[in-house]
Amino acid sequence: MIYVGFLCFWETQPRVVFVLVHPVPQKDPTQMNNSQVNRTSLFKMAAPIPGSTHECEGSMASVKAVSSAAPLALRIVAECPVSKARACTLALSHCAVSTPVFMPVGTQGTLKGITIDQLEDLDCQICLGNTYHLGMRPGPELIEKANGLHGFMKWSRNLLTDSGGFQMVSLLELSEVTEEGVTFRSPYDGKEILLTPEQSIAIQNSLGSDIMMQLDDVVSSTVKGPRVEEAMHRSVRWLDRCIAGNKNPDRQNLFAIIQGGLDAKLRKACLDEMTKRDVPGFAIGGLSGGEQKDDFWKMVTLSTDHLPREKPRYLMGVGYALDLVVCVALGCDMFDCVFPTRTARFGSALVPWGSLQLKQKQYAKDFKPIDPDCKCPTCRRHSRAYLHALFKSDTAAMHHITIHNISYQVIINYMFLNQYLVLLLSFHLLLFSPYRFSAHPHAVSASEHHRAEVS
Numbered sequence: 001m002i003y004v005g006f007l008c009f010w011e012t013q014p015r016v017v018f019v020l021v022h023p024v025p026q027k028d029p030t031q032m033n034n035s036q037v038n039r040t041s042l043f044k045m046a047a048p049i050p051g052s053t054h055e056c057e058g059s060m061a062s063v064k065a066v067s068s069a070a071p072l073a074l075r076i077v078a079e080c081p082v083s084k085a086r087a088c089t090l091a092l093s094h095c096a097v098s099t100p101v102f103m104p105v106g107t108q109g110t111l112k113g114i115t116i117d118q119l120e121d122l123d124c125q126i127c128l129g130n131t132y133h134l135g136m137r138p139g140p141e142l143i144e145k146a147n148g149l150h151g152f153m154k155w156s157r158n159l160l161t162d163s164g165g166f167q168m169v170s171l172l173e174l175s176e177v178t179e180e181g182v183t184f185r186s187p188y189d190g191k192e193i194l195l196t197p198e199q200s201i202a203i204q205n206s207l208g209s210d211i212m213m214q215l216d217d218v219v220s221s222t223v224k225g226p227r228v229e230e231a232m233h234r235s236v237r238w239l240d241r242c243i244a245g246n247k248n249p250d251r252q253n254l255f256a257i258i259q260g261g262l263d264a265k266l267r268k269a270c271l272d273e274m275t276k277r278d279v280p281g282f283a284i285g286g287l288s289g290g291e292q293k294d295d296f297w298k299m300v301t302l303s304t305d306h307l308p309r310e311k312p313r314y315l316m317g318v319g320y321a322l323d324l325v326v327c328v329a330l331g332c333d334m335f336d337c338v339f340p341t342r343t344a345r346f347g348s349a350l351v352p353w354g355s356l357q358l359k360q361k362q363y364a365k366d367f368k369p370i371d372p373d374c375k376c377p378t379c380r381r382h383s384r385a386y387l388h389a390l391f392k393s394d395t396a397a398m399h400h401i402t403i404h405n406i407s408y409q410v411i412i413n414y415m416f417l418n419q420y421l422v423l424l425l426s427f428h429l430l431l432f433s434p435y436r437f438s439a440h441p442h443a444v445s446a447s448e449h450h451r452a453e454v455s
């Protein structure tokens with residue numbers, strides 16, 4: 001008999017509940033309904049860590065006041081007794097982050113379609129910056145003069161910067177990888193630029209991000225053969241160069257990135273090597289690039305099986321609701337993806353039952369909000385009909401939908417409350433039954449979304 005565990009969230013503060021359900025018979029998933037979920041026990045879990053964390057503040061003054069805190073500390077608040085899901089408080093120098101967390105992607109010091117004030121109002125605790133693009137324009141020297149990316153953006157909460165490695169995939173035709181580093185041809189002026197592990201870290205030191213990513217040798221998850229093994233070993237060697245190059249280990253947390261493609265032996269070898277290094281956290285990289293879901297999940301769970309329990313686990317480039325829920329169950333804490341902002345610009349509003357294509361005629365006279373249960377500013381004020389009309393004459397519709405979509409993703413507890421139970425049950429049903437998932441319809445397009453946004 002197998003029990004399935006559920007971890008649910010509501011409101012914005014830790015209200016964590018475990019729900020155990022009775023064993024699930026293997027049957028046609030189309031016949032499944034909520035009545036099959038038999039809740040047998042509920043456990044309220046602990047409040048935030050006293051003394052060791054602090055709430056996000058809105059002023060830069062508060063940033064300085066707390067910046068002497070330890071650079072990173074992970075406290076596990078609750079763990080699911082059956083799945084690998086867990087709720088944690090990640091204490092960073094700017095404020096505490098409740099995990100699981102979705103981190104919106106700001107490519108060049110801003111999130112497209114949303115202001116910093118609006119992002120704060122949505123209770124976003126951490127967002128991403130892009131080292132490659134910020135290193136190109138406006139450049140690390142200028143940003144350092146503005147007291148780093150926090151000061152440049154006037155963002156008082158946490159920042160994670162990537163290493164520039166992803167551009168090896170997104171700008172493949174403009175890059176060449178050698179042991180020394182990656183040579184890019186600038187899309188702006190055609191000049192060649194060599195990005196080494198040391199230079200990536202130097203730029204990220206100038207940006208002053210709370211979490212920095214190592215430069216890794218990234219290959220698409222659909223690539224097979226010796227190139228995958230070469231990239232894995234090189235990523236380990238580059239990790240050591242990044243660690244040696246970090247001038248601010250007391251203030252900036254460097255995360256390693258597990259590579260190895262879809263080859264379990266290579267990924268395990270990478271895990272064995274990288275976990276020997278004393279880094280503050282680990283990312284799972286090289287996935288979500290169009291591979292089959294079966295392969296994707298196997299690599300995620302293999303990785304979380306061998307990553308240290310006491311350190312944060314960041315699954316890179318994952319942002320679809322189903323993927324978030326499943327990968328939380330597989331033990332991941334942090335996620336990022338450009339999907340919610342990019343899809344908003346095409347008029348697609350995310351809702352618990354899928355998405356609304358607000359450009360379609362059917363919404364022209366629909367006076368309901370995007371989601372009647374959503375508390376975001378867009379849903380509190382505007383109707384689907386209004387947003388539909390705006391698309392004909394004004395870019396404001398994109399901004400309004402971006403706010404809704406970011407709210408939907410950032411307030412991950414909203415999604416969990418509405419979907420986690422059903423989705424995780426579906427996942428277990430399908431994983432352990434003859435009715436296996438085929439590739440998710442979004443699987444192929446995920447990397448395309450990311451590429452279009454970041455490149």
Ligand SMILES: [Zn+2]
Pocket residue numbers: 370371374375376377378379380403404405407
């Ligand atoms: Zn909304």
